[in-house]
Amino acid sequence: MNIFFSSLSIIFLLNCFKSRAETDEDWWTHGVFYQIYPRSFKDSNNDGDGDLQGIINKLDHFKDAGLTGVWLSPIMKSPQVDAGYDISDYYSIDPMYGSMEDLKNLIEKAHELGIKVILDFVPNHTSNQHEWFKASENGTEEYRDFYVWVDGTPDKPPNNWISVFKNSAWKWSTKREQWYLHQFLEAQPDLNYWNPEVRKALHRILIYYMDLGIDGFRVDAVPYLVEDKLLRDEPRSYDPNAQPNEPDYLIHTYTKDTDDTFDVVYEFREVVDEYTKKNGGSTRILMSEAYAPLDKTMRYYGTSDGSRLGAHFTFNFFFVSLNLNVTTAYDIEALVYKWIDNLPNIYVSNWVIGNHDNRRVSTRCGVENVDGFNMLVNLLPGIGVTYNGEEIGQEDGEVSYEQGKDPAARNKSTFYKESRDFERTPFQWDDTINAGFNEGHETWLPVSGNYHETNLAAQKEANGLSHYKIYREVLKKRQEDPAALGDTNIWSLSEDVLVLKRTLGNSHIVLAFKLGWHNNTIPEEVFIPGIKCNKAIVAITNVGSAYNIGDALNPLQFTLNPHDSIVLDINC
Ligand SMILES: *[C@@H]1O[C@H](CO)[C@@H](O)[C@H](O)[C@H]1NC(C)=O
Ligand SMILES: *[C@@H]1O[C@H](CO)[C@@H](O)[C@H](O)[C@H]1NC(C)=O
Ligand SMILES: *[C@@H]1O[C@H](CO)[C@@H](O)[C@H](O)[C@H]1NC(C)=O
Ligand SMILES: *[C@@H]1O[C@H](CO)[C@@H](O)[C@H](O)[C@H]1NC(C)=O
Ligand SMILES: CC(=O)N[C@H]1CO[C@H](CO)[C@@H](O)[C@@H]1O
Ligand SMILES: [Ca+2]
Ligand SMILES: [Ca+2]
Numbered sequence: 001m002n003i004f005f006s007s008l009s010i011i012f013l014l015n016c017f018k019s020r021a022e023t024d025e026d027w028w029t030h031g032v033f034y035q036i037y038p039r040s041f042k043d044s045n046n047d048g049d050g051d052l053q054g055i056i057n058k059l060d061h062f063k064d065a066g067l068t069g070v071w072l073s074p075i076m077k078s079p080q081v082d083a084g085y086d087i088s089d090y091y092s093i094d095p096m097y098g099s100m101e102d103l104k105n106l107i108e109k110a111h112e113l114g115i116k117v118i119l120d121f122v123p124n125h126t127s128n129q130h131e132w133f134k135a136s137e138n139g140t141e142e143y144r145d146f147y148v149w150v151d152g153t154p155d156k157p158p159n160n161w162i163s164v165f166k167n168s169a170w171k172w173s174t175k176r177e178q179w180y181l182h183q184f185l186e187a188q189p190d191l192n193y194w195n196p197e198v199r200k201a202l203h204r205i206l207i208y209y210m211d212l213g214i215d216g217f218r219v220d221a222v223p224y225l226v227e228d229k230l231l232r233d234e235p236r237s238y239d240p241n242a243q244p245n246e247p248d249y250l251i252h253t254y255t256k257d258t259d260d261t262f263d264v265v266y267e268f269r270e271v272v273d274e275y276t277k278k279n280g281g282s283t284r285i286l287m288s289e290a291y292a293p294l295d296k297t298m299r300y301y302g303t304s305d306g307s308r309l310g311a312h313f314t315f316n317f318f319f320v321s322l323n324l325n326v327t328t329a330y331d332i333e334a335l336v337y338k339w340i341d342n343l344p345n346i347y348v349s350n351w352v353i354g355n356h357d358n359r360r361v362s363t364r365c366g367v368e369n370v371d372g373f374n375m376l377v378n379l380l381p382g383i384g385v386t387y388n389g390e391e392i393g394q395e396d397g398e399v400s401y402e403q404g405k406d407p408a409a410r411n412k413s414t415f416y417k418e419s420r421d422f423e424r425t426p427f428q429w430d431d432t433i434n435a436g437f438n439e440g441h442e443t444w445l446p447v448s449g450n451y452h453e454t455n456l457a458a459q460k461e462a463n464g465l466s467h468y469k470i471y472r473e474v475l476k477k478r479q480e481d482p483a484a485l486g487d488t489n490i491w492s493l494s495e496d497v498l499v500l501k502r503t504l505g506n507s508h509i510v511l512a513f514k515l516g517w518h519n520n521t522i523p524e525e526v527f528i529p530g531i532k533c534n535k536a537i538v539a540i541t542n543v544g545s546a547y548n549i550g551d552a553l554n555p556l557q558f559t560l561n562p563h564d565s566i567v568l569d570i571n572c
Contacts, residue, residue, distance in 0.1 A: 035073065051102075119214050
């Protein structure tokens with residue numbers, strides 16, 4: 001009986017697998033993308049900063065992990081006032097990272113391994129060191145209107161707009177005797193999207209990198225692209241926690257998510273689609289970064305009827321800013337449905353749990369829960385996103401105020417709360433000096449002291465389970481098991497237990513995860529809803545689980561210990 005069923009299901013699996021062979025067009029729809037923070041990834045020339053050659057040296061890691069593509073945080077030429085988000089030349093690579101040749105090389109070698117390469121694209125602003133800004137500020141005709149310049153007197157900014165980094169969003173230029181807009185730092189003047197030449201100049205950059213072989217772009221800070229043309233004052237939020245110089249003091253009706261901003265994103269999409277159409281090859285994709293209200297986030301994907309398209313996907317930040325250790329299973333279930341129910345079904349979901357602006361997952365939820373969250377993010381439908389280090393459960397590093405580099409946190413009294421340096425410390429490759437990040441030169445941010453315990457090499461060589469081995473198994477599962485493309489259900493069985501089920505026909509992949517928070521330290525009896533048979537096989541477990549891979553259990557009644565996260569195969 002059992003043998004009969006399993007051979008039947010093998011035939012079933014093989015058939016499904018064939019039929020879902022991905023075409024070049026939809027290669028991205030079920031991918032896992034890996035965010036590389038280049039400065040902290042791998043330093044090939046031992047000068048303390050990670051670089052492109054370092055990434056090239058480590059390309060095998062992406063192949064080994066089973067990733068679809070990588071996206072690199074900004075590598076274009078920059079004075080690095082805001083970690084490369086202040087670009088002074090879109091057409092060169094910052095010398096700290098290498099050269100355009102290195103990037104070409106990286107793309108070519110990554111493609112040989114079947115790994116796609118996505119670049120960070122920063123279109124809202126340039127550095128004030130960009131030639132465009134210098135020419136604009138000195139009144140050179142061609143660039144006069146490249147930025148948002150407004151008449152006035154130095155004592156009174158044009159309106160009440162506040163920068164994301166606090167204080168007025170306007171800076172008086174003594175050279176031009178006018179105000180210019182900066183939604184981020186003073187050193188990051190906003191481009192003027194009312195000028196069609198600006199739009200064309202940005203489109204040309206996209207084309208340049210697609211010619212180089214880039215597979216797509218992650219578009220930075222899109223909500224801020226186009227501001228109100230009439231420069232109207234923004235209303236007060238009356239947020240009791242916001243000081244008058246802080247962005248939350250105002251409601252950003254006129255500086256964020258304006259109707260014109262969506263148009264700009266839709267135009268970017270037209271540029272990449274046209275490029276793919278004209279030049280063939282795999283779909284070039286856009287991912288957009290928008291911390292925005294849900295309806296706006298969805299609009300960055302395109303209109304709900306698909307008549308105009310925006311980014312292929314807009315990052316889903318629901319999990320990123322969660323204080324995971326006080327979040328219940330109920331909260332997580334609600335967030336998953338909130339996203340899925342609001343996303344028009346013509347678009348593809350995505351799940352992100354960490355990035356270079358938020359404390360690391362292992363630090364936020366305890367390293368004992370990192371496997372469970374890696375399973376969750378990568379077994380939910382659509383695209384999975386991994387911030388470098390999550391695959392080994394890397395925790396935040398230890399950085400003192402004196403060692404800190406984040407320009408947004410250069411105030412000693414608020415450093416520990418505001419600095420983003422902790423989640424940016426170097427990747428922990430192995431047990432050698434500086435965690436194998438380089439050969440011993442002082443690193444730009446300190447290497448975390450715990451690298452002897454937590455590093456990739458040790459996790460690959462471990463006799464038993466490791467975070468990395470589990471991560472790899474999860475990616476393999478989503479790639480190889482057709483049920484990973486099936487229907488999605490998620491339940492919170494209690495405030496502490498989450499069950500995710502993906503179903504295709506009679507085949508189910510089930511994640512059962514007991515968070516183990518809220519002093520919930522005792523084992524819990526659980527069951528998998530909607531399952532009628534009494535046999536499940538354990539396919540993957542977390543580090544430290546009492547279950548072993550291959551164990552059979554009864555899905556109608558079994559026990560989870562705190563922090564248990566197990567992936568089950570069920571066929572019935
Ligand atoms: C203005 O700045 C541009 C860009 O740096 C420079 O090429 C040009 O010579 C400058 N013109 C004047 C009149 O200073
Ligand atoms: C949750 O984590 C934060 C750090 O992210 C920590 O300050 C806080 O004490 C933790 N809370 C609990 C209940 O563990
Ligand atoms: C640093 O932060 C404290 C507390 O928020 C504030 O009182 C002080 O003015 C800040 N100092 C600087 C230099 O911004
Ligand atoms: C957990 O238990 C400790 C000690 O009994 C208590 O101080 C703490 O408030 C409890 N935490 C939660 C989230 O219930
Ligand atoms: C997550 C992320 O990339 N955040 C960036 C958004 O853009 C601003 C300005 O370019 C940067 O300061 C953030 O780091
Ligand atoms: Ca280097
Ligand atoms: Ca802008």
